[in-house]
Amino acid sequence: MKKQEFVIGLDIGTTKICAMIGRHNEDGDVEITGTGVTPSKGLRKGVVVNLESTIDSVERAIEKAEEEAGIEVVKVFTGIAGGHIRGFNSRGVVGISRTSREIKCRDVERVIDAGKAVAIPLDQEVIHVIPQEFTVDDQDGVKNPVGMWANRLEAEVHIVTGAVTSAQNIIKSVNRAGFEVEDIVLGPLASAEAVLSTEEKHSGVVLIDIGGGTTDMVIFSRGSIRHSEVLALGGDHVTNDISVGLRTSPQQAEDVKKDYGWATPSLIKREEFFHYPGVGGRRGGKVSLSQLCEIIEPRIEELFSLVNADIDRTGLARSISAGVVLTGGASLLRGLPQMAEQILDLPLRLGKPNGSVKGLGKDKDSPIYATAVGLVQYGLAYRRQKKMARFKGRNLFSQVALRMKEWLGEFF
Ligand SMILES: Nc1ncnc2c1ncn2[C@@H]1O[C@H](COP(=O)(O)OP(=O)(O)OP(=O)(O)O)[C@@H](O)[C@H]1O
Ligand SMILES: [Mg+2]
Structure with missing residues (x-):
């Protein structure tokens, strides 16, 4: 099994830090192959307040998971939460002004980007821009507009922002523990991945x-x-x-x-x-x-x-x-x-984490581990989408990925 096929989810919670390693098995199911849990001592209300003890717990949790899975990892998908998180809906509109009015991937990128162009306070950073629905001319409720013909494309998006400093402290803790952050994910969004149908x-x-x-x-x-x-x-x-x-x-x-x-x-x-x-x-x-x-x-x-x-x-x-x-x-x-x-x-x-996730064992099949399991599922889906986008020659998620890179780049 190639190392790239494994994903590691890191739930930095207020009471425990949980690292979970997983992959898609031969049947295509998500399978957890290693878990490490350590008590969390450096957080208050979901936010890192003591860097040293967080670094220590992160390092020990990931090492435990690596040991159990029998592999070494570099990049992790980590969760973020805390009272500084803001979520709101926004809308973007763009015109399709070419002679061929067929909507392309890059138009979808443009319209999502237009939805992001709202005033965000300087101390807040965009964590997610999630498209909800598109309106193609007057036709609303469109899930995937690529390939349709139109003069005008509108997108409704949900934007999640978080305090720059809180995100930086999470990234710093992971980096100083010797790992890299592949993406930051809103904690409850990861939990939703694990428990909702x-x-x-x-x-x-x-x-x-x-x-x-x-x-x-x-x-x-x-x-x-x-x-x-x-x-x-x-x-x-x-x-x-x-x-x-x-x-x-x-x-x-x-x-x-x-x-x-x-x-x-x-x-x-x-x-x-x-x-x-x-x-x-x-x-x-x-x-x-x-x-x-x-x-x-x-x-x-x-x-x-x-x-x-x-x-x-x-x-x-x-x-x-x-x-x-x-x-x-x-x-x-x-x-x-x-x-x-x-x-x-x-x-x-x-x-509880979705019944279709394999390898959890009886003690990890609990609401306590929903976020960690969800981070692995999110990570696997993210990698698959990236691979597909590369295969198609265009990366639909490039704007968001680029933004993440810019943001994370400062700390590498
Ligand atoms: N059997 C139980 N009965 C009651 N409460 C419980 C039980 N097991 C765990 N808890 C409570 O669950 C909380 C920890 O839950 P969880 O592990 O989901 O938090 P966390 O992810 O570390 O924190 P957060 O998400 O707030 O940053 C603690 O307050 C603990 O007392
Ligand atoms: Mg939690």
Whole structure:
């Protein structure tokens, strides 16, 4: 197996850093051949705040994955998230002024580029420009206009931007760990790749990835991304509240949450008391499941109220026929899916990495690894598209790729 056929996804999360190596196997399925997970100590709310410890964790995670896969890698596809992420829709228009009015790949590039020509603050950098639909003269809803005849081509695009400094710190961490960034991908877009079906994306769906430090959201309808948002609130806020409420260490609060935590008291079937240790050898205490829930519930309510308000603001609520898919580690809290379903008033399911991905093993087949799996899937699709574009002699993605190169080039 050639080394170029492997892709490595690097999810730099607030609680863990996960590197996953994968390829297309003989049957054409995505197969994960190596995984490395290390605790993340250098991030806050999805953003690198301590470079040295991030570099160390990145290096160890990738080395572990390399060891398991039995190959060495150079380039990685890495995720980005954090409260600095902005997502919005834009529109570009170009004229087709040649004698032959057939739309060519370069016209599609031009119109996507025109959609990008919006005022972006100096401290923000474009991460994605994703075409949603094209309008060819007056015909809207066109997915691929290449080859059609027209006077005018319009594109609707979704643009994702992020703070230049945050992106630079991710790139720097990867570079200083001894690797290169092949592309940066919005975290929830990668998770969507791993957990959503094509059908859901067409029917309209909200993906919510609740991690340790952030809750990332993307909305798809008619097969395209319509909205993206990152809220700086996640499972670690619940842990923190437990640590303060019970006067116990963050690590013990984390264990208490996983072992005894419920999102809502109405689902607790049998009341139970449990003991927990105090900080630094002090006497701990004894509480009931319902008392613990009194600490947890307000945070979960706060989180889904924010999500609800965000969905309302988009005006897309009516086009979400497939409902909500929840993923990320914090979605494993007992009773959380039921509570989310109630607050959001939409049908809901828990999203684990897609069943068609091979080689994950039982412990990695979890919402915790959705982003890493999605990054591998994204990377494989990106490489395949690049290869196809080269084969066709034109690179449809050259503008975006060039922009990435310019941006990354500064740090190589
Ligand atoms: N069984 C469980 N029950 C409740 N919470 C859990 C469970 N397992 C993990 N979590 C919580 O999930 C969170 C970590 O999730 P995840 O690994 O998706 O985050 P991350 O990707 O590191 O962070 P982020 O995406 O916010 O940068 C932590 O807050 C952890 O407490
Ligand atoms: Mg995450």
